[in-house]
Amino acid sequence: MRILIKNINEIYSGKRDEIFKNAYIEITDSHISEINTMAECPKEDIYDRVIDGRGKIALPGFINTHTHAGMTLMRGYADDLPLENWLHEKIWPFEAELKKEDIYWGSALSIVEMIKTGTTLFADMYFEMDRVAELVSKSGIRAALAEGLIEENDGEEGLKRSCEFAETWQGAANGRITTLIAPHAPYSCSTEYLNKVKKCADEKNLTIHIHVSETKTELENSIREKGMSPVKYLNEIGLFDSSVLAAHCVNLEEGDIEILAKKNVSVAHNPSSNTKLASGIAPVTNLINAGVNVAIGTDGVSSNNNLDIIEEARLASYLQKVSTSDPTAVDIWDLLKMLTVNGAKALNLKKLGLLNEGSAADVILVDVKKDTVSYPHHNNLSNLFYASHGNLVDTVIVDGEILMEKRIIKTLDVERIYHEVEKRSSWVADKV
Amino acid sequence: MRILIKNINEIYSGKRDEIFKNAYIEITDSHISEINTMAECPKEDIYDRVIDGRGKIALPGFINTHTHAGMTLMRGYADDLPLENWLHEKIWPFEAELKKEDIYWGSALSIVEMIKTGTTLFADMYFEMDRVAELVSKSGIRAALAEGLIEENDGEEGLKRSCEFAETWQGAANGRITTLIAPHAPYSCSTEYLNKVKKCADEKNLTIHIHVSETKTELENSIREKGMSPVKYLNEIGLFDSSVLAAHCVNLEEGDIEILAKKNVSVAHNPSSNTKLASGIAPVTNLINAGVNVAIGTDGVSSNNNLDIIEEARLASYLQKVSTSDPTAVDIWDLLKMLTVNGAKALNLKKLGLLNEGSAADVILVDVKKDTVSYPHHNNLSNLFYASHGNLVDTVIVDGEILMEKRIIKTLDVERIYHEVEKRSSWVADKV
Numbered sequence: 001m002r003i004l005i006k007n008i009n010e011i012y013s014g015k016r017d018e019i020f021k022n023a024y025i026e027i028t029d030s031h032i033s034e035i036n037t038m039a040e041c042p043k044e045d046i047y048d049r050v051i052d053g054r055g056k057i058a059l060p061g062f063i064n065t066h067t068h069a070g071m072t073l074m075r076g077y078a079d080d081l082p083l084e085n086w087l088h089e090k091i092w093p094f095e096a097e098l099k100k101e102d103i104y105w106g107s108a109l110s111i112v113e114m115i116k117t118g119t120t121l122f123a124d125m126y127f128e129m130d131r132v133a134e135l136v137s138k139s140g141i142r143a144a145l146a147e148g149l150i151e152e153n154d155g156e157e158g159l160k161r162s163c164e165f166a167e168t169w170q171g172a173a174n175g176r177i178t179t180l181i182a183p184h185a186p187y188s189c190s191t192e193y194l195n196k197v198k199k200c201a202d203e204k205n206l207t208i209h210i211h212v213s214e215t216k217t218e219l220e221n222s223i224r225e226k227g228m229s230p231v232k233y234l235n236e237i238g239l240f241d242s243s244v245l246a247a248h249c250v251n252l253e254e255g256d257i258e259i260l261a262k263k264n265v266s267v268a269h270n271p272s273s274n275t276k277l278a279s280g281i282a283p284v285t286n287l288i289n290a291g292v293n294v295a296i297g298t299d300g301v302s303s304n305n306n307l308d309i310i311e312e313a314r315l316a317s318y319l320q321k322v323s324t325s326d327p328t329a330v331d332i333w334d335l336l337k338m339l340t341v342n343g344a345k346a347l348n349l350k351k352l353g354l355l356n357e358g359s360a361a362d363v364i365l366v367d368v369k370k371d372t373v374s375y376p377h378h379n380n381l382s383n384l385f386y387a388s389h390g391n392l393v394d395t396v397i398v399d400g401e402i403l404m405e406k407r408i409i410k411t412l413d414v415e416r417i418y419h420e421v422e423k424r425s426s427w428v429a430d431k432v
Numbered sequence: 433m434r435i436l437i438k439n440i441n442e443i444y445s446g447k448r449d450e451i452f453k454n455a456y457i458e459i460t461d462s463h464i465s466e467i468n469t470m471a472e473c474p475k476e477d478i479y480d481r482v483i484d485g486r487g488k489i490a491l492p493g494f495i496n497t498h499t500h501a502g503m504t505l506m507r508g509y510a511d512d513l514p515l516e517n518w519l520h521e522k523i524w525p526f527e528a529e530l531k532k533e534d535i536y537w538g539s540a541l542s543i544v545e546m547i548k549t550g551t552t553l554f555a556d557m558y559f560e561m562d563r564v565a566e567l568v569s570k571s572g573i574r575a576a577l578a579e580g581l582i583e584e585n586d587g588e589e590g591l592k593r594s595c596e597f598a599e600t601w602q603g604a605a606n607g608r609i610t611t612l613i614a615p616h617a618p619y620s621c622s623t624e625y626l627n628k629v630k631k632c633a634d635e636k637n638l639t640i641h642i643h644v645s646e647t648k649t650e651l652e653n654s655i656r657e658k659g660m661s662p663v664k665y666l667n668e669i670g671l672f673d674s675s676v677l678a679a680h681c682v683n684l685e686e687g688d689i690e691i692l693a694k695k696n697v698s699v700a701h702n703p704s705s706n707t708k709l710a711s712g713i714a715p716v717t718n719l720i721n722a723g724v725n726v727a728i729g730t731d732g733v734s735s736n737n738n739l740d741i742i743e744e745a746r747l748a749s750y751l752q753k754v755s756t757s758d759p760t761a762v763d764i765w766d767l768l769k770m771l772t773v774n775g776a777k778a779l780n781l782k783k784l785g786l787l788n789e790g791s792a793a794d795v796i797l798v799d800v801k802k803d804t805v806s807y808p809h810h811n812n813l814s815n816l817f818y819a820s821h822g823n824l825v826d827t828v829i830v831d832g833e834i835l836m837e838k839r840i841i842k843t844l845d846v847e848r849i850y851h852e853v854e855k856r857s858s859w860v861a862d863k864v
Contacts, residue, residue: 075807076814080763113804216757275750276818278759305819306805315747318707325648327710331512371823372545373738375507375850376857382508386708387737389821391803418807425808 001048001400003027003361006041008053009368010380014060014340014354016333025058027361030174030400034357049402055369056394057380059336060355061120061142061362062309063343066209066247066268066297068126068148069110070103073425074302083215083277090432091302097428104131105420110307111139112414116407117308117390120362120398123245123268123297123347125182125209129165137173140403140411142362144347145169146182146209149197151189159193163200170204176399178349180245185211186230187218191237198242207243207348210234213256214248215279223253231256240265245346247297249287250280257283261290266346269338271315273299281323284316284330295342308390313339317385332381365395433480433832435459435793438473440485441800442812446492446772446786448765457490459793462606462832466789481834487801488826489812491768492787493552493574493794494741495775498641498679498700498729500558500580501542502535505857506734515647515709523734525864534860536563537852542739543571544846548839549740549822552794552830555677555700555729555779557614557641561597569605572835572843574794576779577601578614578641581629583621591625595632602636608831610781612677617643618662619650623669630674639675639780642666645688646680647711655685663688672697677778679729681719682712689715693722698778701770703747705731713755716748716762727775740822745771749817764813797827 004026011020024041026034044050078090114122121142129147136143147162166179183189183197201208213219213230222230240263247268269282287294298307313335320329344353351360368374373387396404403411436458443452456473458466476482510522553574561579568575579594598611615621615629633640645651645662654662672695679700701714719726730739745767752761776785783792800806805819828836835843
């Protein structure tokens with residue numbers, strides 16, 4: 001299959017200041033085979049599909065490095081609550097009633113929302129991952145999947161299941177699915193359990209996806225109970241000798257950032273969730289300055305409440321500007337890198353995150369002619385990150401397959417998904 | 433003219449917890465004449481227009497209490513810069529080249545954007561207000577307009593022109609236009625000048641719209657030069673004895689909040705601008721707890737970069753949650769009030785801000801069936817403020833006139849506006 005995307009106003013490769021104007025992208029099967037200016041464009045008749053990129057900009061597909069896709073069933077279910085009530089009275093009782101098929105349909109809604117807002121790869125940590133993997137396979141999106149492991153709930157049995165899942169699905173769907181292993185957090189898994197998780201990760205060459213230092217309470221409890229911060233504790237027990245993707249890292253202590261940098265731990269920054277739950281503002285600027293690889297995640301919609309990674313990027317920038325009193329902090333090119341290159345690095349995926357010859361054909365086209373926020377056109381990347389939302393994403397291609405065109409999802413039945421989500425979310429809410 | 437909006441899923445009056453389900457709104461000329469459940473709905477044949485509100489929620493039109501509409505010409509023109517460079521090297525040189533007609537077209541783009549995102553009333557502070565007033569008149573939107581006054585640039589002449597503008601346009605366009613007087617800031621206008629402004633305001637019964645304590649530098653300079661904070665200074669010279677709408681109020685000092693409360697000064701909170709320019713996070717929770725009337729503004733797009741008041745509301749809430757470490761701070765009902773009732777109060781406008789029998793017919797319908805972020809429907813108001821954007825606003829009615837229906841603007845030529853903005857913004861940028 002050969003696809004030509006012609007007449008693209010601007011192609012952003014993902015590298016700072018690199019823009020190809022009035023250019024085309026040629027896709028051969030699952031890879032980008034050429035990017036060049038329109039003057040060099042081959043004749044159209046050699047292609048299976050030709051897409052007109054006029055009035056659009058092309059970017060590498062965005063990477064959401066931390067979410068819990070099944071949680072869309074809880075959108076708007078629990079807001080404006082103290083953290084403990086939110087978790088104990090709303091989220092956990094709701095989750096306790098969730099059946100496998102509920103999570104399937106909730107994840108389906110998330111995948112639709114992510115495709116519609118330009119995400120081509122997401123890192124998921126939740127339950128019933130077999131069904132989610134089937135959905136990823138069907139939808140055409142790319143995903144890095146892991147069963148979330150809470151020791152008390154999942155125990156040895158869960159760990160075994162999680163390792164088997166990782167082995168079974170690694171590289172499935174033409175390599176679109178990669179697997180990780182996801183112990184929930186240092187406070188919900190013992191040292192012994194984490195050691196077993198690490199053993200599985202090392203044997204199967206898996207990245208460990210884990211929540212770290214999200215809240216102030218977590219930091220304080222860790223210092224009280226373990227005599228050190230969560231970061232220092234995880235380092236001490238050797239977890240960071242494996243490949244680790246640490247979600248949040250909001251409440252850090254002196255010395256933590258240096259450890260994350262030295263141990264090549266990647267951070268998934270979730271600004272909406274961290275502000276909405278009042279956890280704090282992660283020291284992203286300091287992390288970046290120390291050389292830590294920081295990518296962006298949306299977290300689940302019960303604490304966001306959407307999966308629009310463009311909005312997430314904007315908030316990431318504005319929060320750093322205000323918290324460091326520096327309006328130059330995290331500029332539009334930093335945001336592009338965090339959403340693409342850094343995301344790929346966090347998930348150890350080669351050939352992703354850049355639009356280059358030879359890279360994977362994960363491409364999004366953003367319409368810069370249809371909405372007021374794209375006018376005037378002083379700077380399309382600024383308009384995208386600082387003024388727009390995911391609703392301007394027009395076309396999404398993953399692994400050379402067109403998943404959305406003119407905002408129509410090609411691979412999933414969106415109306416059916418709405419219907420199932422509606423039905424199941426009210427069933428569950430009624431039972432709680 | 434009688435309009436019936438039938439089958440509305442939910443009507444939010446603007447009061448906490450007040451929702452009418454499966455109801456209708458009857459509009460007679462410029463006012464709401466009835467709100468009731470569908471069981472009581474009159475026959476359709478008595479109406480000039482019937483709108484189907486199925487799958488939609490109705491709310492009072494949103495009020496943007498602080499913007500500079502003409503600045504859309506600068507969207508994406510100057511980002512990620514230190515404040516001084518931003519202002520001196522980009523914004524002011526650009527503004528120096530702006531002609532009257534440039535501001536007209538820039539303001540037109542803003543008005544389109546505001547209507548499309550549910551704003552029915554905006555408070556504008558900029559130049560060439562005669563032309564903006566004509567535009568407001570033509571577009572059907574409601575506005576509280578004022579010529580911005582910087583003493584050094586505008587002097588006595590400007591003050592005179594500004595007072596005349598206020599007198600000429602007060603109550604124009606069937607009362608849709610109200611006028612204010614807008615000295616730029618306490619650091620750009622002398623005490624003597626502010627006294628003259630106050631005299632004009634008192635004579636003509638105008639609210640004074642002024643920037644107050646936006647940056648830390650402003651606060652520090654005021655303390656150094658005047659021996660007190662901007663708020664204390666303005667109080668001392670008696671400005672707060674008039675009706676005042678103070679934009680920003682980010683960097684306050686002990687005692688300032690009590691003065692704002694005691695003197696009934698309203699605050700226009702601009703969270704995007706304050707974070708993007710790294711000015712700080714306004715102490716909104718403390719202001720509200722002290723009894724200050726806090727409304728929301730977008731500021732101009734050169735520091736935002738859009739005019740979507742729904743996004744602004746979300747950020748206002750999340751910033752308070754994170755800055756006070758309290759996830760219950762500024763909940764969805766507070767946001768609704770800030771965008772409606774508080775906005776009307778800040779601008780001294782009766783009959784606005786609520787959907788009640790007898791109130792002005794400023795109504796928006798939001799589609800809760802067309803986008804993923806509206807699913808599931810646990811809580812439509814949460815989905816609106818915490819998950820959605822202005823692009824879900826379907827219908828906008830102001831003063832009983834339909835300005836937008838099914839997202840089509842009825843009163844302005846949007847394509848022409850795009851064309852003019854594009855042309856003029858690049859002309860000006862080339863000259864700078």
